Amino acid sequence: xxxxLMKGNEAIAEAAIKAGAKNYFCYPITPQTEVAExxxxxxxxxxxxxLQGESELAVANMLFGAAATGKRVFxxxxxxxxxxxxxxxxxxxxxELPTVIVNIMRGGPGLGGILPAQSDYFQSVKGGGHGDYxxxxxxxxxxxxxxxxxxxxxxxxxxxxxxVMMIGDGMIGQMMEPVEFPxxxxxxxxxxxxxxxxxxxxxxxxxAKSLFLDPHALEDNSWKLHAKYEEMKxxxxxxxxxxxxxxxxxxxxxxxxxxxxxxxxxxxxxxEGISVGLFRPITLFPFPLxxxxxxxxxxNIKKVLVxxxxxxxxxxxxxRAILGKKQIDFYxxxxxxxxxxxxxxxxxxxxxxxxxxxxxxxxxxxxxxKKKA
Amino acid sequence: MPSVxxxxxxxxxxxxxxxxxxxxxxxxSKTIGVKGYFYAELFDSSRCIGCKLCAVTCPDVAIEVVTHxxxxxxxxx
Amino acid sequence: xxxxxxxxxxxxxxxxxxxxxxCPGCTHGVIHRLVAEVIDEMGLREQAVGVAPxxxxxxxxxxxxxxxxxxxHGRAPALATGFKRLRPDMTVFTYQxxxxxxxxxxxxxxxxxxxxxxxxxxxxxNAIYGMTGGQMAPTTLQGQITSTCPAGRDLDKTGHPxxxxxxxxGLVTPMYLERVSVHSPRHIIQAKKAVRKAFEYQNANKCFSxxxxxxxxxxxxxxxxxxxxxxxxxxxxxxxxxxxxxxxFGEGGDR
Numbered sequence: 001x002x003x004x005l006m007k008g009n010e011a012i013a014e015a016a017i018k019a020g021a022k023n024y025f026c027y028p029i030t031p032q033t034e035v036a037e038x039x040x041x042x043x044x045x046x047x048x049x050x051l052q053g054e055s056e057l058a059v060a061n062m063l064f065g066a067a068a069t070g071k072r073v074f075x076x077x078x079x080x081x082x083x084x085x086x087x088x089x090x091x092x093x094x095x096e097l098p099t100v101i102v103n104i105m106r107g108g109p110g111l112g113g114i115l116p117a118q119s120d121y122f123q124s125v126k127g128g129g130h131g132d133y134x135x136x137x138x139x140x141x142x143x144x145x146x147x148x149x150x151x152x153x154x155x156x157x158x159x160x161x162x163x164v165m166m167i168g169d170g171m172i173g174q175m176m177e178p179v180e181f182p183x184x185x186x187x188x189x190x191x192x193x194x195x196x197x198x199x200x201x202x203x204x205x206x207x208a209k210s211l212f213l214d215p216h217a218l219e220d221n222s223w224k225l226h227a228k229y230e231e232m233k234x235x236x237x238x239x240x241x242x243x244x245x246x247x248x249x250x251x252x253x254x255x256x257x258x259x260x261x262x263x264x265x266x267x268x269x270x271x272e273g274i275s276v277g278l279f280r281p282i283t284l285f286p287f288p289l290x291x292x293x294x295x296x297x298x299x300n301i302k303k304v305l306v307x308x309x310x311x312x313x314x315x316x317x318x319x320r321a322i323l324g325k326k327q328i329d330f331y332x333x334x335x336x337x338x339x340x341x342x343x344x345x346x347x348x349x350x351x352x353x354x355x356x357x358x359x360x361x362x363x364x365x366x367x368x369x370k371k372k373a
Numbered sequence: 374m375p376s377v378x379x380x381x382x383x384x385x386x387x388x389x390x391x392x393x394x395x396x397x398x399x400x401x402s403k404t405i406g407v408k409g410y411f412y413a414e415l416f417d418s419s420r421c422i423g424c425k426l427c428a429v430t431c432p433d434v435a436i437e438v439v440t441h442x443x444x445x446x447x448x449x450x
Numbered sequence: 451x452x453x454x455x456x457x458x459x460x461x462x463x464x465x466x467x468x469x470x471x472x473c474p475g476c477t478h479g480v481i482h483r484l485v486a487e488v489i490d491e492m493g494l495r496e497q498a499v500g501v502a503p504x505x506x507x508x509x510x511x512x513x514x515x516x517x518x519x520x521x522x523h524g525r526a527p528a529l530a531t532g533f534k535r536l537r538p539d540m541t542v543f544t545y546q547x548x549x550x551x552x553x554x555x556x557x558x559x560x561x562x563x564x565x566x567x568x569x570x571x572x573x574x575x576n577a578i579y580g581m582t583g584g585q586m587a588p589t590t591l592q593g594q595i596t597s598t599c600p601a602g603r604d605l606d607k608t609g610h611p612x613x614x615x616x617x618x619x620g621l622v623t624p625m626y627l628e629r630v631s632v633h634s635p636r637h638i639i640q641a642k643k644a645v646r647k648a649f650e651y652q653n654a655n656k657c658f659s660x661x662x663x664x665x666x667x668x669x670x671x672x673x674x675x676x677x678x679x680x681x682x683x684x685x686x687x688x689x690x691x692x693x694x695x696x697x698x699f700g701e702g703g704d705r
Binding site for chain 1: 514
C-alpha cells in the first residue's frame with residue numbers, strides 16, 4: 001500500500017486492525033485519546049467491537065473477559081491510566097491470556113503532566129502489578145516502527161499467551177509521519193487456541209483463572225510463566241545499532257524518541273570529527289544485556305552514556321549489562337521536557353573535552369614531574 | 374410410593390431439611406458420614422408424600438427424590 | 451408388574467457432583483443449584499459462561515458444569531462486559547457477593563447495568579464478608595455485630611446499609627431487577643422464578659438483569675443454620691424488601 005501521512009495514535013489504531021484485532025476497549029486520557037476517536041469511527045466499518053469503559057481499571061478487566069474468547073483484543077492508555085490497569089494485567093499474565101496494551105507515556109509521577117516522557121520504564125519492564133510475571137515490552141522510535149511493532153505485538157501475545165506492552169512517549173502518539181501498511185499482515189504459524197473459553201460443548205468445562213490455592217500448583221504456574229520469559233530472552237530480543245564502529249569513543253544507549261534525537265546529535269558530532277555510536281534497544285523486555293555488553297567492552301569505547309526522558313530507569317539495566325566493565329554516565333530530562341540534539345551534543349563534548357583535558361593535565365603532570373626530576 | 378435418597382457424604386448435617394419436611398419424617402443419624410457430619414435420614418418412608426421440600430431446601434444437593442407411579446405437581450418448580 | 455421408579459428431583463446437569471466447600475447450611479449451595487437448574491431447563495449449559503467473584507463463591511467454577519472466568523475482586527461485571535460484547539451469542543452470568551458487588555465493585559456494576567449489558571448478575575446478599583471471616587459489608591445491618599464492627603454497626607460512622615436493587619432501579623436504562631430470598635423452601639421456589647426470568651431476558655437479548663438473593667451465613671453470623679434462616683426473616687426482610695424493583699419489559703414495565 002502507498003505511504004500515508006498519519007498521526008502516531010491513529011497509525012497505531014489502524015495497525016491493530018491490520019493485525020486482525022477488532023476488539024478495543026478504552027478510556028480517554030491525553031496524549032493518546034485520538035486512538036479512541038479514530039477507532040470509534042473505524043471499528044464499526046470493520047465490524048469490530050469498540051467500547052469506552054468507566055475507568056481504565058474497568059477497561060483492563062473488560063480486556064480480560066474479551067481475551068478469554070481467544071480473539072485479538074487491545075487497549076491504549078497513558079501512564080496514570082496504565083497504573084489503574086496493573087491489577088488486571090497481573091491477572092491476565094497469571095491466566096496466560098494474550099492481550100496488547102499500549103502506553104503513550106506522559107510525565108509522572110501522580111497526575112504529572114501531559115507532555116512526552118519515558119518515566120514508566122520500571123512500571124512496564126519490571127512489572128507494575130503483583131506476582132512473578134513479566135510483560136514483553138516493545139519501544140518504537142518512529143511512527144512506522146510503531147505500526148510494525150503494534151502488529152508484531154499481537155503475534156507475540158498469541159505466541160507466548162502473555163500480555164504484550166508497547167510503550168512510546170507522547171511524541172510517538174502525537175507526531176505525524178508517512179507510514180505504510182502491509183496489504184496483509186504476514187505471520188508465522190501460531191498454535192491452536194484450544195484454551196479459549198467457548199462453552200463446554202462436547203468437552204469438559206474450562207476456566208480462565210489465576211487462583212491456585214495449592215502452593216505447589218501456584219509455584220508450577222509461576223515457573224511455567226518463567227520458562228516463557230526465558231524463551232522470550234532467547235528468541236525475541238530486538239535492537240538497532242546506529243553508526244557503531246571501532247572508531248567510536250562514546251557509546252550511547254537510548255530508546256524511543258530519545259534515540260532519534262541522539263542520531264541527530266551523532267551526525268552533528270561526526271561532522272566535528274567526534275565518533276559516537278548508538279545502541280537502541282527495541283525490546284525493553286527481553287533486554288539486550290549481552291549485546292550491550294559486547295559493544296561496551298570494546299577497547300575503543302571510552303565511556304557509555306545512557307540518555308533517557310526520565311531520571312534514570314533503563315540506566316539500571318545498562319549497568320546490569322556492563323557490570324562495571326566500563327564507566328557509565330547518564331543524561332536525562334523528564335517531566336515532559338524533550339532534550340534537544342544540542343543538549344546531547346554539549347553533554348558528549350563535555351565528556352570528550354574532560355578526557356582531552358585529563359589527557360592534557362596528564363601531559364602537564366608528566367612534564368612537571370620531568371621538570372622536578 | 375415416593376421416597377428420598379440422601380447422600381451421606383454430601384450432607385453436612387445442617388438439619389434444614391428436617392425443619393422443612395411437612396411430614397416431619399427426617400431426622401439426623403447417630404453415625405457420621407465421611408466428612409464427620411451426622412447426616413440426615415428418612416425414618417418413615419411410608420409417610421413421604423414426594424413434596425420435594427427437603428431437596429429444595431438442601432444447600433448441598435444431597436437429597437434425591439424418587440416416586441413410583443403417578444406424582445402430583447404441588448407447586449411449579 | 452413392578453411400577454417403574456421415577457426420579458422427580460436430582461442434581462442438575464449444570465452442577466458438578468463435587469461436595470462444596472461452603473459451610474453447613476450456607477445457602478450459596480441453594481443459589482448455585484437454582485442457577486444450574488435454570489440453565490439446564492433452558493438448555494444453555496453448553497453456551498454458558500459464569501464469572502466468579504472473589505469471596506466465598508470464588509470457587510464456584512468447581513461446582514458448575516459450565517465454562518467460567520475468575521474475576522479480580524469486584525470486576526466480574528467488567529469481565530462479563532468484555533466477554534459478552536465479543537460473544538453476544540453466549541449466555542454470560544456473574545455470581546457475586548455483597549462485598550464484591552457493592553463495595554469494591556460498585557463502579558463496575560453500576561456502569562455495566564447502565565450500559566444495559568446483556569448479561570445476568572446473581573448477587574448474593576448475606577450482610578457480611580464471608581470468606582475473610584466475617585467483617586462488616588456494605589449490607590451489614592444497623593447494630594449487627596461483625597469482626598470489624600464488634601460493637602455493632604454504627605451508622606454515624608459507616609453510613610447506612612445499601613439497598614442495591616433500589617439503587618440500580620434509579621438508572622434510566624431499561625433492565626430487570628428483583629430481590630428474592632432463599633431462607634425457606636417457599637422463598638427458594640419463588641426465587642427460582644426470578645432467576646429464570648433474568649436468564650429469559652438475557653436469552654431474548656432484551657436487557658441487563660440482576661437478581662439480589664438474600665442469603666444466610668451461619669458461621670459468621672455465629673448461628674446454627676436454622677437460627678440463621680430465622681434471623682434473616684426477622685432482620686433482613688424488613689430492611690431489604692423482596693419483590694421486583696424494575697421490570698422494563700414486564701407487563702407493568704416502564705417501557
